[in-house]
Amino acid sequence: MTVTIGVIGTGMIGRDHTRRIQQVLAGAKVVALSDYNPDSARAVQVDLAPEAKLYEKGEDLIAAEDVDAVLVCSTGSTHEAYVLAAIAAGKPCFCEKPLATTAEGALRIVDAEVAHGKRLVQVGFMRRYDAGYRLLKQAVDHEIGTPLMVHAAHRNPTVPEQYVTPMAIHDTLIHEIDVFRWLLDDDYVSAQVVFPRKSSHAHDRVADPQIVLLETAKGIRIDVEIFVNCRYGYDIQCQVVGEEGLVNLPDPMAVTLRKAARLQREILTDWKDRFIDSYDVELQDFVTAAAKGTAAGPTSWDGYVAAISSDACVEAQEKSGQIIPISLPDRPALYDKG
Amino acid sequence: MTVTIGVIGTGMIGRDHTRRIQQVLAGAKVVALSDYNPDSARAVQVDLAPEAKLYEKGEDLIAAEDVDAVLVCSTGSTHEAYVLAAIAAGKPCFCEKPLATTAEGALRIVDAEVAHGKRLVQVGFMRRYDAGYRLLKQAVDHEIGTPLMVHAAHRNPTVPEQYVTPMAIHDTLIHEIDVFRWLLDDDYVSAQVVFPRKSSHAHDRVADPQIVLLETAKGIRIDVEIFVNCRYGYDIQCQVVGEEGLVNLPDPMAVTLRKAARLQREILTDWKDRFIDSYDVELQDFVTAAAKGTAAGPTSWDGYVAAISSDACVEAQEKSGQIIPISLPDRPALYDKG
Amino acid sequence: MTVTIGVIGTGMIGRDHTRRIQQVLAGAKVVALSDYNPDSARAVQVDLAPEAKLYEKGEDLIAAEDVDAVLVCSTGSTHEAYVLAAIAAGKPCFCEKPLATTAEGALRIVDAEVAHGKRLVQVGFMRRYDAGYRLLKQAVDHEIGTPLMVHAAHRNPTVPEQYVTPMAIHDTLIHEIDVFRWLLDDDYVSAQVVFPRKSSHAHDRVADPQIVLLETAKGIRIDVEIFVNCRYGYDIQCQVVGEEGLVNLPDPMAVTLRKAARLQREILTDWKDRFIDSYDVELQDFVTAAAKGTAAGPTSWDGYVAAISSDACVEAQEKSGQIIPISLPDRPALYDKG
Amino acid sequence: MTVTIGVIGTGMIGRDHTRRIQQVLAGAKVVALSDYNPDSARAVQVDLAPEAKLYEKGEDLIAAEDVDAVLVCSTGSTHEAYVLAAIAAGKPCFCEKPLATTAEGALRIVDAEVAHGKRLVQVGFMRRYDAGYRLLKQAVDHEIGTPLMVHAAHRNPTVPEQYVTPMAIHDTLIHEIDVFRWLLDDDYVSAQVVFPRKSSHAHDRVADPQIVLLETAKGIRIDVEIFVNCRYGYDIQCQVVGEEGLVNLPDPMAVTLRKAARLQREILTDWKDRFIDSYDVELQDFVTAAAKGTAAGPTSWDGYVAAISSDACVEAQEKSGQIIPISLPDRPALYDKG
Structure with missing residues (x-):
């Protein structure tokens, strides 16, 4: 058919x-x-x-x-x-x-x-369909014991003038917000945002970098660096620390060169290539x-939870340093897992 | 259509x-x-x-x-x-x-x-369709200068009883024979085979490991370790050394774990997974x-050249240490590259 | 003499x-x-x-x-x-x-x-005398542009019964507290501590893991995971993110093995070997x-600042989630750098 | 005293x-x-x-x-x-x-x-006193099973005009000749040298690169690439393949940078830094x-065996492709190992 x-x-x-x-x-x-x-x-x-x-x-x-x-x-x-x-x-x-x-x-x-x-x-x-994240989830589920922490980073080489601070949540962090829920089978209960020293490469209307600190219902603590003028590449990092060990999201496949006094591997610079x-x-x-x-x-419910969670992160940006609670209604049975 | x-x-x-x-x-x-x-x-x-x-x-x-x-x-x-x-x-x-x-x-x-x-x-x-080899070819063509040497290995964890010495050429090396021609845009002019100390894990009818030394028309020297009882995994390695630097075939994507006092990445053990x-x-x-x-x-001509070249390698096994010349008829124009 | x-x-x-x-x-x-x-x-x-x-x-x-x-x-x-x-x-x-x-x-x-x-x-x-940290400092000073963030971890496989929560600061974090000041040529202005889900391997008297969030006078944000029952090894990680790129503290030298379906490197388990x-x-x-x-x-002044800073971190443990300010008197001229 | x-x-x-x-x-x-x-x-x-x-x-x-x-x-x-x-x-x-x-x-x-x-x-x-080789020897002795093959490379970025072909043995390979004997507790029985396509960066009086193939008394096969105009760095590589797995000599400690679209580590260029x-x-x-x-x-006997072995390698250069036997008198009891 x-x-x-x-x-x-x-x-x-x-x-x-x-x-x-x-x-x-x-x-x-x-x-x-x-x-x-x-x-x-x-x-x-x-x-x-x-x-x-x-x-x-x-x-x-x-x-x-x-x-x-x-x-x-x-x-x-x-x-x-x-x-x-x-x-x-x-x-x-x-x-x-x-x-x-x-x-x-x-x-x-x-x-x-x-x-x-x-x-x-x-x-x-x-x-959720990326080969690297799937390998990561397999390791989270079977290799590292109960997950306790996630250290992550979402870096873009640069962003256009129209990219403003809240877009770091709605357009950038949104992917982490969804994928961590799937990776950990968990939901967020609070968010905090702190702003490091601003990069001189960031334009006026965006605070960059930012660090988002999330807490889940199971008590897992997540820190995500969002750095959209990092210059060096489009780079997605994710490390999950569990009771028995830790695991890193693989970098995209690349050859290793020895050339010009450097052992080197290419890092992608265009986000469109990363999850192609x-x-x-x-x-x-x-x-x-x-x-x-x-x-x-990913379900409508996932879309809804992503919206609720990112709204809380934007509030956390506005009240930098404060811990903003996140609460959800009960999940309809339609969205229970098999 | x-x-x-x-x-x-x-x-x-x-x-x-x-x-x-x-x-x-x-x-x-x-x-x-x-x-x-x-x-x-x-x-x-x-x-x-x-x-x-x-x-x-x-x-x-x-x-x-x-x-x-x-x-x-x-x-x-x-x-x-x-x-x-x-x-x-x-x-x-x-x-x-x-x-x-x-x-x-x-x-x-x-x-x-x-x-x-x-x-x-x-x-x-x-x-030739593997993502890793395609990245390798790109680097060979654009990053390392004129290729001079190839160091390669084809390792299987184990082979069945019916696997005998010449199969190391016809069933195993055959893939390297083809892919190096494509990688280097070159043909072989001689082959030599030497037999290292035999692994105690190899059964009686197979000499294992073997090292095949190939020379190309452009003078590139290739050494390939064939080791079909290597125990640890199915592992394909290829390093091309050029005038300006060198490049390695990437390993298949895997997560990096820190666990049990080891920084570790899984190595495949089933050949069927490697080029899936x-x-x-x-x-x-x-x-x-x-x-x-x-x-x-890959063309009929490629199939024919692979046959000629592997026949020479089998002769080189039989006359271990001797350098066996390889010669080809002229390539029909049908197989010229665009 | x-x-x-x-x-x-x-x-x-x-x-x-x-x-x-x-x-x-x-x-x-x-x-x-x-x-x-x-x-x-x-x-x-x-x-x-x-x-x-x-x-x-x-x-x-x-x-x-x-x-x-x-x-x-x-x-x-x-x-x-x-x-x-x-x-x-x-x-x-x-x-x-x-x-x-x-x-x-x-x-x-x-x-x-x-x-x-x-x-x-x-x-x-x-x-400060470790070869790895010295290479790291060189890169921080010359390769990555203005530092903006530090992501670090201090992990022990296990700790004895007498190790209690504040010792995570006085005995464990104390080394990071000093070495980051040296690495960044900077001082702390605030500290916050959050407690992730507790590892089931941690005994009753220690909250483990912990995450310490430090802010410096120059606005650099530092997050340090302290995890003293991580099981897998004694592992010191430090990544400094700057305006032009980032750099990681090298792992101690170890051979890479391919064995038993794993690409593997040993991780130390005894802290005494790490900085020997x-x-x-x-x-x-x-x-x-x-x-x-x-x-x-390291000077008396460094010892004094480490004491002030770790006292603030212990207060931050006791008031988890709160941001505790850190303030220092003026540095005597004796301790100015040449 | x-x-x-x-x-x-x-x-x-x-x-x-x-x-x-x-x-x-x-x-x-x-x-x-x-x-x-x-x-x-x-x-x-x-x-x-x-x-x-x-x-x-x-x-x-x-x-x-x-x-x-x-x-x-x-x-x-x-x-x-x-x-x-x-x-x-x-x-x-x-x-x-x-x-x-x-x-x-x-x-x-x-x-x-x-x-x-x-x-x-x-x-x-x-x-023999290098920390990397000592880790390698430990792994050869305890981790990989009986050694069967060694794949090695000795690369210099460039050599002066007075460096001529035999110096690739007497001044360059001489270190490998000694260290492999120590690593494998073995002696050489034959040598063969083949010359790949010559690098355009090599001057007239030196054939570069070269590949030296050694066989030991225990049947171990060693291939060493000598490439003294490799341009990219001073790089010593050594991989030992055993019956149970393989091990690589560690690269010198260096930080890993993410910068300018490259994951990169410095490679030394000055041989004097490598074994300092x-x-x-x-x-x-x-x-x-x-x-x-x-x-x-290292004993006088080691110095003597190095001389005998390198003389054979020079003969193998002169008769490229031919397998040159190496034979030694009995080792005096003074040089037996404890």
Whole structure:
């Protein structure tokens, strides 16, 4: 069976997912495209999916009879409405992050999905599909004993002028917020942010670096350095310390050179290269579940918790040094693990 | 366009390639299956390709109108005949190694393909598709200056009783023989084999370890340790030394643990895990070229040269210490690089 | 010229320093020994310094005409009095940590030395003499740009029953407290301590692990994990992140093995092995300066600041989560850097 | 007891050993200096050993009553005579390599020492005292099972115009020749040399790189790459493969940097830095043994075997590709291991 896919939003990521479905993955094809800019949708049609139908409105694409499942890749503020429409239509829906621009919006999606009674939504937290994080999780689960601490870093070589302090949470830390919950099978209970000496390479509107300190329900302490003008590379580090030992996230594969008086390995500088392979695995997971009329991977609930947690981190930025509590409603049974 | 594939030989590798085409790769489907044991073909049909037709004879599968391209995964002694039949039918053909059981047989395939005038055959040397070797080649081409030496090792934890000394060449070194030619864009001119002190873990019928010394037309010197009872793991090492520096093949990705008084990383022990990802890339390359009616990747000529070179290495085993010359006919223009 | 040394306290460290002077270092000899237990001093005399004279009282050893310089290796509570006596006698004095058991005591030593007008005291912070830390400092000074953050860990495999929570500061963190000041040429302005989930391997009277968060006058943020029941080894980690890059303290030299399906390096488990070589360098520095009638290396002021800073960290343990300010008087000119 | 030392030859290495004895090591002092250039000896006296007496002739220094032991650091052609004189005088004698300029000369020293009946000579093979090689030997003896193969490399960034092909053996490989015998407790039975493609950075009079293949009495196969224009650094590599696993010589300690899109560690470029610490250990070993009137460490026999083995390697260079046998007389009982 081939799953027929409609793609809403044909910008960089929507185009790339279309290419993925058409040229890389098994079991699906793109049959419908929509973008607020019709030229963008048409260009993707021409380049990658000549048999796909174009829709002016995302809602019509969702409603189309020959569309089995939907990818929401449009601008963030439109996500909530499209995802709710997909749930209403009973169609599996992959939604790029954020699930909604507010925690309340994310909760409306959770409520709708719970009312529907079956999982239909996968949120685009791709790190859970990264080969390195999967090896890390295996070691956390089987090698190091009970986890007690996480030391992590999220470093970008540089950020554009429009990147301001809260984006360090909403656009950068958001990935750690989700992936640590998955890695540790745990939730946050508090957040604190401290600001080290500012890098002279950071522009005026961003405090950089920052250190976020998180505490989980099980008492695990997490420190994450966010440093978006680190100059040297795009570098994601994660060390989990357990009762019996510790484990590090592997660096991306690279050759080791001996050259020019240096033993050296390349460090990536473009974030797009870092998790490139995980998008394939992520979307294949969506296609496989959609073929059965449901969804797998990161849930609406995960999207909602990420929203709640990142709101607390932004408050912790504003009240630097203070410990901000994080509390969650009970998790609906729909999101219990098998 | 979807390429329709017929698979001849449905043992371990034929079954796995069928799964790959049906469940992992884009752009192809298996429509025909054949095995000298009909039950094997039927089982693969049931499990992976319910719409595929079964053929008693590989020749009939090759001739079938709805088969665009052929995978030859049957036992080695049957390869030559099937590949020649595919060429005769003008169909792209992926052939697992060896291309033929003798250099003469491989040359007959080369001649047939040259007579046909267009590439149709891809030989299953998957290492060229391995992410690590691709990074290595990039460094060899751009980072280390003119290559002068290669130091390599091919180690297995253990081998079964039926593994005898010449298999260290035909089954083990054969991968290095091909991949170094590709890595260095060069051919061999001589081979020498020396036998170190034998491991007490090696059984009677195999000399183990062995060291193979190869010289190339450009004067590059290669030493390869073959050690098939090394106990500790399945480990492929390759270091290329150039005029400006040197580079090592990366080890497979693994987490680093600190545990039990050891900084430690897992080493694979099963060869099947080592190049697992490269099979996907290899076969996608075949599908993409087959969609255009041709073949890419390792050629019949590469298969022929591998046969000639490994025959010389076996002679070098038999005359240990002696330097055995290797000579090749001129390469047909069909196999010139773009 | 040979510097004549008197050693007060002939327990484990006093005996070892005697051996060092007699058998390893150039330019000094032990001529006097004293211990509250005369049998201990006599045993060291017999084993290592047969020509040394025994003194019942440390004060008499200090006053002895043929003693050029003094090592204070006795129990901590006696340090202050012996060091003050050495200053009064105008003799160079090496004092194992702590310089005094209270910050006030340490300040009395500072005042006495300032009144004397010349440096006479070296405190036994040996990490500054460790080859790894010296390489680290070189990189901090020349390679990574302005330092912004330090991520560190001090891990012991296990601790005895008598090790209680504040000892994590006074006996464990004390080394980091000193070495970071030296590494960064900076002082602390605040401390915070948080307690992760407790390891099940920690006994009742010690909270373990702990995370200490320090802020410096220049705004550098430091996080130190203290984990004294980490099981896997004695492991000292330190990463300094600067504006242009980051650098890690090297692990102690070890061979890399490939064995038993693991790439592996030994991690030390006994703290005594970790900085063993640095004691030689430290004491040679003392001997060299003593030959000129003065002292080098870590100063009384460093000992005093370590006392003030660790007192604040203990308060931060008691008020977990709170940020405790640290303030220092002005540094006397005697302790300015050349 | 203080061992009184006379130093013959006060060039770079003689001056450095004098400094070592005077300023670094315990238990010895330089009381006599001699050089064919009296100004050189006087300068060392002034700078490092004001109480030492100057001798015009090395023979007189050896004969001097107040000289307990002798360091021979003069030019190679004079070594044999001085060492024979020291043996005749019954004085412990440390001789820089080569022990003699011919195998016959070295054998004369062996014979004289055997006739004397007690060890008096230590040859300056300092690698046996290197911390890295000692860790390697420990692993070879206890971790990897019976050794079967050694893969090694000796690389210099560049060599001066006067460095010609045979010097790759006598000046470069000589260290490997000695240290592998010690590492493996074995002797060589044959040598072969092959010449890879020549580096364009090598001048006319040196074939570079070279690969030396050695076989030992126990059947161990050793390959050593000698590459003295490798450009990137001074780099000594050694991997020993045993029946149970393999082990690598550690690289010198260095910090790991993340900087400029590279994970990087410095590689030394000056050979003088590589084994600098091992000279201290080597000479302390000499002093300790000399205090007992004898010698330790590398023996005259080791110096003789190194001469025989390197002569065979030079012959193997001249007859490239040919396997040259190496044979030794029986080892005198004086050189048996305890």
